[in-house]
Amino acid sequence: MNAILKVQNLKKIYGRGCDDCLGTNPPYSKDNKCPTCGSIIACTDVNFDVYPGEILGIVGESGSGKSTVLSCLYFNQQATDGKIFYRGIEGGEKDLFNLNAQTRRQLQNIHFGIVYQNPHLGLNFNVSGEGNVAERLLVAGKRNFNTIQNSVHSLLERVALSPSRYKDFPKYYSGGMQQRVQIAKALISNPELILLDEPTGGLDVSVQAKILDLIRSISRELKVAMIMVSHDMQVIRLLCKRIIVMKHGRVVESGLTDRVIDDPKEAYTQTLVHSTIQ
């Protein structure tokens, strides 16, 4: 079985960096600061593969580098080091960090989708809900108005946004509706990979449950691969068959989700599992 995405030695340093933290295996301190130069090691030596149609979970405490990893994969942040390969571009042979700006935009607009915890990052609040979704097709080069409208509406229907709200602006939506529109926006280009950063963070539990069910059914129906960041082990258990666990910018453990939860090997994972599961 071939991975669709391979992430190798991904590193993001905030600050000047030094020989120590810029190399592989930077020295460890009790937080994510480089003990030599004090730069923040937001993530380092991160390696993982994503397989077709799977939901890969990333868990870890606040500040452990989960969002940084997603931002680098979506080119919102420039990675300090590392390589990523995606099978949809040049047969997976070319490091995405070496792509020209145009191919990169193509990845963002077509091949990858993203859903942020904060809807302000994912949606244009001055454009209607349906406009937000349509926009992504427009930037991907689609021009036929009717085709665009039909696909936007059928997708909004799929994510269960009520048709009477299609033309409203996102600021008038509830948190759950905003996430539905973000999900529709991510899906509209038929991406092969969707990055989700705490998509249900800050929502109340019943809304959270509905969004999680939507993500689960979409993943099963459309077989689109996802990387899902969450610090909620129950969410991860529900959605992901494999997970990676991060701490201080490093991957401390990875494996089958049920294995990591029932037989956590690293001290940090044991603490995490025992503090989240009753």
Add this chain to the structure above:
Amino acid sequence: MKKHLEVRNLTKIFDMHILNNKKIIAFENINFTLNRGKFLGISGKSGYGKSSLIRCIYRNYDSTSGDILLFDNNGESVNLAKISDPEMLIIREKRMGYVSQFFTPLPRVTTMNLVIEPLIDKGWLKDDAIQRASELFKLFDIPGNLWDAYPSTFSGGEKQRINLMKTLIDCPEILLLDEPTASLDARNRGIILEIVKELKKQNITMLGIFHDQMEMETLADEILAIKRPGEYHDETHSADIEVKQEAKKEFIFQL
């Protein structure tokens, strides 16, 4: 007789970092061979590592050392203790079923949807999958009003039958059963035993833990008797481990 599963020198030790690095030995140096279509019963007192052994085979636990070889019809094997996670997921999906001692239902997924999921994943049409599930529901004596309800509210017996059903609907070639009749009344136990017997007739290889000695003896072709657990508070007691390893030498009793 074709070999189906071979376990060699398998050991599972938990390193509990959060309990001052306490080491808990689940089981040590287990060896056995299981042929196709045979039922191996696992016996031993509570805490002797029966469930842990089954979980290691399913890779719900990672083995500490040793090999778990799963053979195909041509005698080729894969080592379940060594293959990658995605490869193990494929084995779980295509070849191996596990019925856990306790069933944790998925929230907000109805019985029907839970049970047909494996078939839908394999590309069955929804109607066909529902048809197949309905037949099984009848066989498992699950009343119609439960089909579209959420299993989280079901009785122990109903949960356990659904647990078994969701594993059996997409019949695996090898089935791991961890006390599937635990805490069930006589009638429910009877239903499950009949089903297991039927599976034996269909030549499905099984590894099972049955609390009830009678049940175990009627089903099992062979019994692996696990003896003596160990529990150590730190490495300085390693002499103890050796003594206990000695005591653990005799393993398989043939019936």
